[in-house]
Amino acid sequence: MAVALQERIFASERFDEALALEVFRFQASACEPYRRYIELLGLNPFEVTDIKRIPYLPVEFFKTHRIWSAASDLEPETVFTSSGTTGSETSRHYVASTALYDEAFTRGFGHFYGLAEGWSIFALLPSYLERTGSSLIWMVERLQAKNRACGGFYLYDHDKLTADLTAASQKGEKILLIGVAFALLDYAEYLSNQGIELHLPSDAVVMETGGMKGRRREVSRETMHETLKRAFGVGAIHSEYGMTELLSQAYSTGEGLFRCPPWMRVSTRDLQSPLQPLAAGKMGGLNIIDLANLYSCSFLAIQDRGIVYGDGAFRVLGRIEGAQLRGCNMLIE
Template identity: 40%
Template sequence: MKIKDELKAAVISLSENDQNFESLALEVFKFQADQNPVYKAYLKNLGVKPSKVSHLEKIPCLPISFFKSHSVISGKAAIQHTFESSGTTGELSSKHYISDLPFYEYLSAKTFEAFYGPLTDYHILALLPNYLERNNSSLVYMVQSFIYKSFSTKSGFYLNNIEALAKKLELLVNQKNTKKKVLLLGVTFALLDLIEQHAPNIKFPENLLIMETGGMKGKRKELLREEVHELLTADLKVEKIHSEYGMTELLSQAYSKGDGWFKPSATMKILLREVNDPFSYLPSFKIGSKTAAKRNYRKTGGINVIDLANIDSCSFIETQDLGNFSEDYQEFKVLGRFDNSDVRGCNLMTI
């Protein structure tokens, strides 16, 4: 489909704070409003006429739970792969149907390198046990593509063998004639297991970068991100813990270089909706006055994500995460999740 290819080319060309983001988002919206049956029906039930939507903030966001109950697909391209969330026992998992894996691989690598430099500068050690136990994790797929692009024979995945990871870290302490950095990327509970079992006895590389992907996955008591980072920085001898914000339903990522403040990629924009009204946004520099924005930047709201990489599914997602903005509105923090996981907009769907 020619229009989809043109949209993808435009998304690839986006740069940070690109002035074309809004106009491109509106183009993607009109495409998906026509070519995505689920989103089209949702808009109809809301009484929204796509031709009347002329501003970014007026684009309705689809509740993320639709990825559990419906096939959210735009266009008729063949499905190459399905990313699936882990979920819990008895709970439906989210499914994200992917028809262009090279597009995802290219954008995810471009995003990482925009934040951290070339992948070839890293040895990548991935401690993702619960994700590796599934063969359809978007995170594992992304990290696997990063490992290939790192061109490092020392990069690799670790399931439950934390001892082997500890030995690899010690080996990398003694690496000679290389300027490669070490990226240890892990799910939170596994990183905590590492420090409890081996941290006192390990010598860590000086150029070690720790990145947590969040989540205890029922393995441990849930902790605040600040608590986790305090434990990890103390035992892993690093100043900051980096973080990645992504999910099955999104193809773009946001990264934090410390203190839990995330910066979205060039293909992603974050908006915060009122907690009790999914169709109203909190003030920001673009919505309302700058004075109102200054007063409200720390106010908590529901996180809506505009992900222009999601051209083949839906780019406008109402998540179940809560967050707030930094004072300059360039970064956001994830504070938790809604207690009630049923998003009110869902009951508008009858298809």
């Protein structure tokens, strides 16, 4: 059954609600923690005929349970882990098919930016490079490999990054500079201190992946983007929205307004009544359907709050205070 479902994930140019219901019924049986969670909610999966009634598993379960919807005798091809903070639990995403992840991020990137082969990708992702198990590093490495002309990972080597960006600009390369927020701000500060003006091509993209990771004082997305626009001489700062527990990404081409690829959908839930979905335009907790999560769980309640608009685009407004849903976790401990 799972193989047949996998073949249909990327087949449609629009979100396939019928497929989502089939994936839900499959995971309601195959994923033991999700099955128990649904049972404790008193739901019969076969009576759920509207995706609005699908329950979303709190994403914290990836920290405390093996979220696995593949055959019991199948070993994961890899395990992605979250960064976490010292002493905190980290999420573990057991990935049964790395090929499925590769196809998801390649198609997702292509949906918004065209073929990765057309881009020279420069990455400032130090906090991810300094540990193992990062799904973001896996993604960027493989996107970079599709165009070996320029680019790479630069850790803290701002001198080399500047030289390589300048050379790529002079050669007319199509440039994507992707980085975690604090690393891009550090690089912007370096350019300012050195009196360097980058002259990137007009079609260059600077993309932040969020996160200060305790390295810098938190600032609003708007303030951060203004700083980066001035530093890099671009008209907009793009953003990537992804996480360890998801195999797909949403992208913003500016102003913090994210859009999803066709097999992914975001909605909101009432913060006081988490099983209650909200109408478009209402602020609430974010729920995400990621059909590429076929072998784990595709229906996740994320601990970010935001607004989803009528066309499916969404904004992230920050973390939900007291985000650890320990009451929900205790349901199936």
